Amino acid sequence: MMIGMTTTIKRRDSGVNLFHALSDVTRLEILERLKDGEQCVCDLTEALKTGQSRLSFHLKVLKDAGLITDRPEGRWTYYALNQEALEELEAVVQALQGSRRGVGSSSRCR
Amino acid sequence: MMIGMTTTIKRRDSGVNLFHALSDVTRLEILERLKDGEQCVCDLTEALKTGQSRLSFHLKVLKDAGLITDRPEGRWTYYALNQEALEELEAVVQALQGSRRGVGSSSRCR
DNA sequence: ATGAGCAATCAACATTCGTTGATCAGTAGA
DNA sequence: TCTACTGATCAACGAATGTTGATTGCTCAT
Numbered sequence: 001m002m003i004g005m006t007t008t009i010k011r012r013d014s015g016v017n018l019f020h021a022l023s024d025v026t027r028l029e030i031l032e033r034l035k036d037g038e039q040c041v042c043d044l045t046e047a048l049k050t051g052q053s054r055l056s057f058h059l060k061v062l063k064d065a066g067l068i069t070d071r072p073e074g075r076w077t078y079y080a081l082n083q084e085a086l087e088e089l090e091a092v093v094q095a096l097q098g099s100r101r102g103v104g105s106s107s108r109c110r
Numbered sequence: 111m112m113i114g115m116t117t118t119i120k121r122r123d124s125g126v127n128l129f130h131a132l133s134d135v136t137r138l139e140i141l142e143r144l145k146d147g148e149q150c151v152c153d154l155t156e157a158l159k160t161g162q163s164r165l166s167f168h169l170k171v172l173k174d175a176g177l178i179t180d181r182p183e184g185r186w187t188y189y190a191l192n193q194e195a196l197e198e199l200e201a202v203v204q205a206l207q208g209s210r211r212g213v214g215s216s217s218r219c220r
Numbered sequence: 221a222t223g224a225g226c227a228a229t230c231a232a233c234a235t236t237c238g239t240t241g242a243t244c245a246g247t248a249g250a
Numbered sequence: 251t252c253t254a255c256t257g258a259t260c261a262a263c264g265a266a267t268g269t270t271g272a273t274t275g276c277t278c279a280t
Contacts, residue, residue, distance in 0.1 A: 008142075012135060012138050012139070012142075013135070015132065015138055016132075016133055016134065016135055016138065019129045019130075019132040019133035020129075020133035022125065022126075022129040022133075022206075023126055023129035023130035023132075023133050024126065024267095024268085025122060025123070025126055026268095028122050028125055028126065028206075029122070031206055032118075032122070032208075035206075035208035040219045040226085040227090041226070041227055041228095042219055042225090042226065042227085043219070045226095045227095051269080051270070051271085052226080052227070052228095053227090053228080053229080053230095053269085053270070053271075053272090054268080054269060054270075055227095056227060056228060056229080057228095057229095057267095057268070057269080058268090059227095059228095060228085060229095061267095072227090072276095074226090074276095074277060074278070075225065075226045075227080075276065075277045075278065076219045076226065076227085076277095077226080077227060077228090081208075086203075086206060086207050089203055089206070090203060090204075090207075093196075093199055093200060093203050094200075096132075096138075096141055096145075096196060096199070097196050097200075098142075098145035098191075109150045109152055109153070109186045109256090130237095134237095134238085136238095150256085150257095151256070151257060151258095152255095152256070152257085155257095161239080161240070161241085162256085162257065162258095163239085163240070163241075163242090163257090163258080163259080163260095164238080164239060164240075165257095166257060166258060166259080167237095167238070167239080167258095167259095168238090169257095169258095170258085170259095171237095182246095182257090184246095184247060184248075184256090185246070185247045185248065185255065185256045185257080186247095186256065186257085187256080187257065187258090219226090
């Protein structure tokens, strides 16, 4: 099955966004926490022992990348994993592995 | 099955490294090129239409992350995907998805 | 209405990252 | 040996990112 150029480029762009959001220890810790279910910012602040504005910053990065969703309720905001984004991540990573076709057909310089 | 704390932390660290290396368009383009087999820097320079030192910089980032390997031969250096690292990437991503246990058991603030 | 608590946003600053051009080291060929 | 070529490294600069503390907007309870 042939994948069009446009699809490839789009996947690359969304890849950059996702990977950037994931390239920070604090953000990975947040995601790990959220595996147990949705949490409000106050929970996370305590769990990660970090300042509120710092946490808020990282949550925004994750949310902008689509990796988490927020659900404001009263004075709290609950954050949760976005399963869809994780599936897209899977797809992007598998696209990296590639078809493995042509391995060994290395071009030779001269 | 229980995974020890140390393992989790190590995976998180290697995750940060891998994800950071992947969070750049040029570097994703390089990896895509390498799916077709190993290539020397001169090939890549031409293919990506970019400066040599810039390319060298990105290759170093990918190599430091373990995503590619280099094989110097004569005056050329051939780069290739490191399949092992891609497999580890898969593992890290799957760990992100988590066991899905306890979904809905969201802690409630009051 | 007032006060307290949660979370987003802002400004200022520090740090990290990517780019560019130049230089350097190693190799191959004349 | 001398020259040409590949690719790594360096320094300098600019841009993007992350951190901190303060402020703001909202909601709930009194």
